Amino acid sequence: MAESCYGNIMNVETTGASLGTARAESLNYGGAQASETIAARDLKNMEKYKGTIQSVSESTGIDGAVIAGIMSRESHAGTILDNGWGDHGNGFGLMQVDKRYHKIDGAWDSKAHITQGANILCGMIDGVAKKFPQWTKEQQLKGGISAYNAGLRNVQTYDGMDIGTTGNDYANDVAARAQFYKKHGY
DSSP, X not given: OOSBTTBOGGGSOXXXXXXXXXXXXXXXXXXXXXXXXXXXXXXXXXXXXXXXXXXXXXXXXXXXXXXXHHHHXXXXXXXXXXXXXXXXXXXXXXXXXXXXXSOOOSOTTSHHHHHHHHHHHHHHHHHHHHHOTTSOHHHHHHHHHHHHHHOGGGOOOSTTTTTTSGGGOHHHHHHHHHHHHHHTTO
């Protein structure tokens, strides 16, 4: 599916990972190239979840590449989790659903969990679309990705949507990683 009901990830403008995010990944350069390098490192592990991602994509309307982009950013496709937990015990699963704001659904690497994360993202994109109806579908998609990390209230302007997200680059980094995964069949 080239374009989900939430827009085409390949048409989302992105600056990629900040230098700070890239340095945390032992890279000495930032931008979309850094995001792609990180996503490529996660590709082999991501393959374990490809079928589930595609199934969740079909049922939720969220592009599978976007789901994979979030999974890469949040948990490196599960490789950095401790029994499914991250973020000092607050984030759960491949998509790091925050237990402080959501009732956890399913096992950390299950279809139920990925569906929950995708549905949270759908709600955030819908919220951004309601808040900014004049934005294009792609701008709303990017805003929803930002809100997935920092909440709907954090998205105030298009250019400033990443201010206040983890690393101040969340939507840009996830969008660039998602574009990489799209090119790799997600």
